[in-house]
Amino acid sequence: MRRQPKPTTPRTPVLAKCPSGIRGLDAVTGGGLPRGRPTLVCGGSGCGKTLFGMEFLVRGIEEHGEPGVFMCFEERERELSQNVSSLGFDLPGLIREHKLIIDPVKIERADIAETGDYSLDGLFIRLGAAIQAVGAKRVVLDTIETLFGALSNLGILRAELRRLFEWLKDQGVTTLVTGERGDRTLTRQGLEEYVSDCVVVLDQRITDQIATRRLRIVKYRGSSHGSNEYPFLIDENGFCVLPITDINLNYKVSTEIVSTGIPKLDAMFSGGGYYRGSTLLITGSAGTGKTSIASHFVDAACRRGERCVFFALEESPDQVARNMRSIGLDLSRWVSVGLLRLVAFRPTSAGLESHLNNMLKAVEEFKPHVVIIDPLSSLDSAGTSIDVRSMLMRVIDLFKARTISTMCTSLTVGEGSDAGVTGVSSLMDSWVVLHNVEAGGERTRTLRIMKSRGRKHSNQARELVMTDKGIDLVDVFVGPDGTILVGSARTSQEQIDRAAALSAQQDIRRKKAHLLRRRKSIEAQIAQLQAELAAEAEDMGLEICEDEANSLGRTATRAALAAERESAGRQAVAAQTNGGKR
Amino acid sequence: MTTAFKARATSRPVRAKPSPEWELRLYVAGQSPQSMAAVANLRALCEAHVSGRYTIEIIDLFKTPHLSREDQIVAVPTVVRKLPPPMKKVIGNLSNTELALVGLQLRPALSRPRD
Numbered sequence: 001m002r003r004q005p006k007p008t009t010p011r012t013p014v015l016a017k018c019p020s021g022i023r024g025l026d027a028v029t030g031g032g033l034p035r036g037r038p039t040l041v042c043g044g045s046g047c048g049k050t051l052f053g054m055e056f057l058v059r060g061i062e063e064h065g066e067p068g069v070f071m072c073f074e075e076r077e078r079e080l081s082q083n084v085s086s087l088g089f090d091l092p093g094l095i096r097e098h099k100l101i102i103d104p105v106k107i108e109r110a111d112i113a114e115t116g117d118y119s120l121d122g123l124f125i126r127l128g129a130a131i132q133a134v135g136a137k138r139v140v141l142d143t144i145e146t147l148f149g150a151l152s153n154l155g156i157l158r159a160e161l162r163r164l165f166e167w168l169k170d171q172g173v174t175t176l177v178t179g180e181r182g183d184r185t186l187t188r189q190g191l192e193e194y195v196s197d198c199v200v201v202l203d204q205r206i207t208d209q210i211a212t213r214r215l216r217i218v219k220y221r222g223s224s225h226g227s228n229e230y231p232f233l234i235d236e237n238g239f240c241v242l243p244i245t246d247i248n249l250n251y252k253v254s255t256e257i258v259s260t261g262i263p264k265l266d267a268m269f270s271g272g273g274y275y276r277g278s279t280l281l282i283t284g285s286a287g288t289g290k291t292s293i294a295s296h297f298v299d300a301a302c303r304r305g306e307r308c309v310f311f312a313l314e315e316s317p318d319q320v321a322r323n324m325r326s327i328g329l330d331l332s333r334w335v336s337v338g339l340l341r342l343v344a345f346r347p348t349s350a351g352l353e354s355h356l357n358n359m360l361k362a363v364e365e366f367k368p369h370v371v372i373i374d375p376l377s378s379l380d381s382a383g384t385s386i387d388v389r390s391m392l393m394r395v396i397d398l399f400k401a402r403t404i405s406t407m408c409t410s411l412t413v414g415e416g417s418d419a420g421v422t423g424v425s426s427l428m429d430s431w432v433v434l435h436n437v438e439a440g441g442e443r444t445r446t447l448r449i450m451k452s453r454g455r456k457h458s459n460q461a462r463e464l465v466m467t468d469k470g471i472d473l474v475d476v477f478v479g480p481d482g483t484i485l486v487g488s489a490r491t492s493q494e495q496i497d498r499a500a501a502l503s504a505q506q507d508i509r510r511k512k513a514h515l516l517r518r519r520k521s522i523e524a525q526i527a528q529l530q531a532e533l534a535a536e537a538e539d540m541g542l543e544i545c546e547d548e549a550n551s552l553g554r555t556a557t558r559a560a561l562a563a564e565r566e567s568a569g570r571q572a573v574a575a576q577t578n579g580g581k582r
Numbered sequence: 583m584t585t586a587f588k589a590r591a592t593s594r595p596v597r598a599k600p601s602p603e604w605e606l607r608l609y610v611a612g613q614s615p616q617s618m619a620a621v622a623n624l625r626a627l628c629e630a631h632v633s634g635r636y637t638i639e640i641i642d643l644f645k646t647p648h649l650s651r652e653d654q655i656v657a658v659p660t661v662v663r664k665l666p667p668p669m670k671k672v673i674g675n676l677s678n679t680e681l682a683l684v685g686l687q688l689r690p691a692l693s694r695p696r697d
Contacts, residue, residue, distance in 0.1 A: 103651055107654070112673055113686075114674050115673065116675040116681075117674060117677065118657040120656060120657055120658075122609065122657050151657070
């Protein structure tokens, strides 16, 4: 029965909402239109009121199982069916299934004379019968104001309208009433006076020759709602109010790091690449290699087997493919294997919203892992910068929510100028800046990383060199006065360095040879001395042996003599002793 | 269409002639004072101006609600002049006799000879 959108507050009765089924509208209204109450949709002619009403009914039938009654005061049933059949609404089919009743009310002042009091019971009965016939939960009255043109007794008409809306509330049907916009009032006949629960204003305006459609919830009694003007568009799938994504920033993020396709650029980011699903902005002036970097990005993704969509806003798909072949990237190969889709359109060809929608559609269909928008800056011609920014925010939110890595390029005017991208850069996770450096009569490209959310990155500039095999990044030289040397200045500096290195190496080699020679000569000397020493030691040893032998002989002789001398002495002493006793 | 109505007519046509010159149909919603007034006023008008040459078919939309759609009725009471052509529609309880006569052009016989 009645669905409560938020079951968090069970005690106080929450305004029940009726999901409109119109893409994006339910996000803006916080769940849909007030259930069981009338809602007024007003706007100028051609802004889509009838379609809004019809989609409300058709989605109600198809997605929410709520049959509907469409009472039209302006169009015929057949015309109406034809008009919406291009959107894929099969009204005759729904009518056959008894889920929809279209009741065209033909009322013309010329045919009708008023001859006294009357009531609109005929209309009530008609509507009541239709509601009963299909068990309708939704009713659209398009455009009931026509009655004001047909009936002259305003007193009766206003009283009857008031009664009609009360009666519709009693029927428990969610009603949508359309009304033509008035000069100073929301509607010409002041319908807002009767329908006061929810008022939606549709608007189509032209700024700088580009038409954009806007939707605004002027009033929503008893409910909070988005109060902004939201762009909307009517495409082959019907109404679409942007944002079609959740307004909240609550998407899941990936921690997987993938390569940009340029190894040395990867090396400049800690971790070696970018986070999957993050956004990367490349800014630079004309001819700094933005598209080439983007193509590397695509090439790397396709090599990993991922699908890519490349939105080319300035070049045709063939031109992009041809130009990238010059740096050795064959994008058409990826197109033919079905991993890459090149989508080219002129930003001025339509309003921003339709571009956004085209992009989203391509993304819906192709389900890419990587999206390239090249360049963002040309979207400026499709709307004001605020519009572009808000559109980009939606695009980026949507892509992030789907973990689609996005790389956008943007053209900056003048060197070192970040103007025109500051608004965008804050939306981006990483920002790579390309600069032209002009010195010594030549122009070279440098690359720097301005920011990289959530990761460390190199602060140094690199020189970007285009080769037949793609983009290469070369370390730049910082001159003695702090200037960056690039191009041929870098090359000459490299030569000087190389020469210096060469002479230093030669020096080392020479010293090494000298050392070797010295070592050899000294070692030879050592050997000679050792040989002398050995010879000398031998000689001395012999002498020592002789000397020792001699000295041993002498000692023995001396000992023998001493022994002899001692025994002769003892005898003499003994003789003396004997002689003394006697 | 006409045959369908006749089958559902709530009050039989008052026949004065085999083929009436004036064929009128009155749509009402139930027995409201306005409905009753419209019925009385229409009868009086016809008697006064086209006596004996008319039929009145009274259709109660409460009883046959689908006819409101088929016959394009928005306001009640509504009188539809089916014959003679062209078809004319008059809404209201017919209390304004002058407007009702003009709207239904019930006096062709009177106006024509003057031309």
